[in-house]
Amino acid sequence: MTEPEITALLTRAGDDGGRPLETNLTDLLALAQADRSRRRARAGLGVLAAAAAVAAGVVLAPHVTSDEGRQVQPAAVAPTRAGFVSDNEVLRRCRPDGTWDLTHPERSYQVGDLVVLEKHGGTGKLLCQVPEIGSTAVASDQVYRTFSRSTAPLGTLCAAVAPRGSVPDLRHASVLAEAHAGNVAAALIAGADDVDYACAVSPPSWDTGTNTVSAVAVGSLYTASWERAAQGGGSTTYAVLAGQVDDAARHLEVGPAAGPTQTFPVGSGHVAALYAAPAEAGQSPLSWRLLADDGHLLASGTVD
Amino acid sequence: MGRGRDVEFTEFAVGSLRDLRRTAYLVCGDWHLAEDLAQDALIRVYRSWDRIERRESLAGYARRTTVRLAIDHARKPRRRERPGPVPDRVVTDATADLGERDEVTQALATLAPRQRACLVLRFHLDCTVAETARVLGCSEGTVKSQTSDALTRLRAALGVSTERRSR
Numbered sequence: 509m510t511e512p513e514i515t516a517l518l519t520r521a522g523d524d525g526g527r528p529l530e531t532n533l534t535d536l537l538a539l540a541q542a543d544r545s546r547r548r549a550r551a552g553l554g555v556l557a558a559a560a561a562v563a564a565g566v567v568l569a570p571h572v573t574s575d576e577g578r579q580v581q582p583a584a585v586a587p588t589r590a591g592f593v594s595d596n597e598v599l600r601r602c603r604p605d606g607t608w609d610l611t612h613p614e615r616s617y618q619v620g621d622l623v624v625l626e627k628h629g630g631t632g633k634l635l636c637q638v639p640e641i642g643s644t645a646v647a648s649d650q651v652y653r654t655f656s657r658s659t660a661p662l663g664t665l666c667a668a669v670a671p672r673g674s675v676p677d678l679r680h681a682s683v684l685a686e687a688h689a690g691n692v693a694a695a696l697i698a699g700a701d702d703v704d705y706a707c708a709v710s711p712p713s714w715d716t717g718t719n720t721v722s723a724v725a726v727g728s729l730y731t732a733s734w735e736r737a738a739q740g741g742g743s744t745t746y747a748v749l750a751g752q753v754d755d756a757a758r759h760l761e762v763g764p765a766a767g768p769t770q771t772f773p774v775g776s777g778h779v780a781a782l783y784a785a786p787a788e789a790g791q792s793p794l795s796w797r798l799l800a801d802d803g804h805l806l807a808s809g810t811v812d
Numbered sequence: 813m814g815r816g817r818d819v820e821f822t823e824f825a826v827g828s829l830r831d832l833r834r835t836a837y838l839v840c841g842d843w844h845l846a847e848d849l850a851q852d853a854l855i856r857v858y859r860s861w862d863r864i865e866r867r868e869s870l871a872g873y874a875r876r877t878t879v880r881l882a883i884d885h886a887r888k889p890r891r892r893e894r895p896g897p898v899p900d901r902v903v904t905d906a907t908a909d910l911g912e913r914d915e916v917t918q919a920l921a922t923l924a925p926r927q928r929a930c931l932v933l934r935f936h937l938d939c940t941v942a943e944t945a946r947v948l949g950c951s952e953g954t955v956k957s958q959t960s961d962a963l964t965r966l967r968a969a970l971g972v973s974t975e976r977r978s979r
Contacts, residue, residue: 509967511935517966518936521916522834527843529833531851533825537818539851540858702863726863752863755880756949804951 592616593638598623602636602645612672615679622655622668633719634712635668648712656693656709659683666695666707670721678705678721685750687772689784696750696780699723706730706750706780718748726752729779731811733794735787747783747794747811754806759799762811765792774798783811817861824870825854831871832878838932839882841921849885853878875937876947879929883948886925919969927962930955 509517593601595610598617602608602625611624611633621638634648635655655665660683667678682698691714697705707721714736724730733747747762755777762783763769772781783794794811832850833843840846857874920928926948933944934955945952 509963514931514935514963514966517916518838518931521920522838522936524830524834524837524843529829530844530847531829533822533829536825536851536854537822537858540821540855541818543855544859700862754946756946758949800945800949800951802950802954804945804949804954806946 592618598638599625601639601641601643603634614672615677622651622664624668652709652711656688659686662686662693662695663697665709666697666705666721669709669719675705675721675723684752684778685775685780687780687782689746689782692746692782692784694748694750694780694782696752696778697721702726704752706748708732708748724751729753729796729809731796731809733811743787745783745785745787745791745794748781749783749796749811750780752777753779753798756800757798757806758801761797761799762794765795767791821858821861824857828871828874829854832874835875835932835936836878836882838920838936839879839925839928840885841917845885849878849881852881879933879947883925883929915970919966922969923962923965927958927965930958931962931966934959
C-alpha cells in the first residue's frame with residue numbers, strides 16, 4: 509500500500525457524505541467566551557483571595573506601636589482598602605526619611621498594596637506593603653517572604669519588581685507556572701498576544717541576586733543564571749528558565765553538561781524552573797533539555 | 813480586540829468545523845463524538861487565539877489539537893469500556909460507497925487509538941514524523957513503529973474484508 513493509497517483510503521473513510529453539522533456556531537462562540545472568562549476568573553481568584561486576606565489582616569498585618577512604645581499584634585486592626593493613597597503618603601508611610609522614590613509612580617496604590625521603593629541615587633531597593641495610617645511598615649524581607657509564598661502573591665511580587673516602562677502592569681495577570689528554591693522564586697506570567705513574562709525574585713537584602721521581569725516570546729524559553737556567595741563560604745549557582753513551550757513537553761532538565769541535572773515539570777506547555785546547586789570551580793555551562801513523556805528530546809539549549 | 817476576535821473566530825470555525833470533525837472521526841470512529849471533539853478543539857483555539865502567532869497556522873494548530881483531544885478521550889477509562897468505534901451511516905450515501913467506506917472504517921477500528929492517530933497525522937494531515945512525535949508526545953522511533961504496525965494491521969484487516977466480500 510503506497511502513501512497516496514493510504515491517504516486516499518483515509519479520505520474515503522473520513523468522507524462525511526454530506527452529514528449535516530449539528531454545531532450552532534453562536535452557541536460555540538458563547539461556550540468559547542465562557543471558557544475564556546472562566547479561566548481568567550480562576551486566575552484572578554487567587555489574587556482576590558490574597559487581597560481579601562490582606563484586607564482581613566491575616567496575611568501581613570502591620571505591626572502597631574502602643575502608647576508604651578512596645579509592638580503589639582494588631583488583631584483588632586483591619587486595614588481598609590477604600591480609597592487610594594497618594595504617592596507621597598505611600599512614601600511617608602513606608603519610609604518617612606524622604607530619601608526614597610516609588611519604582612512605579614504611574615500606578616495607583618491602596619492600603620495593602622505592594623510597592624517597591626528605590627533609594628535616591630539608585631543604591632538600594634526595598635519592598636513595602638502600604639500600611640494603615642499610624643502603622644509601621646514591616647521589614648522588606650518579611651514582605652518578600654509573604655509575597656513569594658504562593659501563586660497569586662508571587663504574581664503580585666513580580667509585578668512590583670518589574671522595571672518601569674518596558675513591562676506592562678502585571679498586577680492582575682495570571683501566573684502560568686512557578687518554582688521556588690530556598691529564598692528565590694521564579695514565575696511565568698501571562699502577558700498579551702504572543703508575549704509572556706519570565707520573573708525571578710530574591711530577597712531585597714541579598715547583596716547579589718536578581719529581581720527581574722523580562723518578556724519572553726511564546727514558543728521560546730527565557731534563561732538566566734547568576735551566582736551568590738553563601739554564608740559560611742562557597743557559593744550557589746542559580747538559573748531561572750521560563751516560557752511557553754511545546755505542548756508535548758512534560759519535563760525540563762537543567763544541569764551542567766557533565767553533572768547531575770535537576771528536573772522540573774511542564775504543564776500545558778508552561779514551565780518555570782529554578783535551578784540551584786553549589787557552584788563548583790571550572791563547572792561547565794548549564795544546559796537544558798525539554799523532554800516528552802517517554803523521554804523523547806523535543807528541544808535543548810544552554811543557559812545564558 | 814474582543815469583537816474582532818469573535819468575528820475572526822466565527823469565520824474560522826465556519827470554515828474548519830467540518831474538516832476538524834472529519835479528522836476527529838478518523839481517530840475516534842464516532843461522528844457525534846467527533847463533532848464534540850471538534851468543538852472542544854475550536855474552544856481551545858479561541859482560548860489561545862492571541863497566542864497563535866500566524867493566522868495561517870490556525871488550521872494546523874486546530875487539527876493537531878483535535879487529534880490530541882481524540883487521543884486523550886480514548887485514554888479515559890469510560891472510553892476503554894466501550895466497544896470499538898461503530899460507524900454511523902449516512903443516509904445520503906450511495907450504497908456501494910457506503911459499503912466500501914464501512915470496510916475501511918471497520919479496518920481502522922481494529923487499530924489502537926494511537927496507531928490511528930499516527931496514520932491520520934502522517935497521511936491525512938501530512939505531518940512529518942517529527943511533527944507527529946511532538947503532537948503525540950512520543951519519540952520519532954515510536955511514531956515509525958506505530959505507523960508500521962498500523963499499516964500491517966490495516967492491510968490484514970482490509971484483506972479479510974475483501975475475502976469476505978468475494979465469497
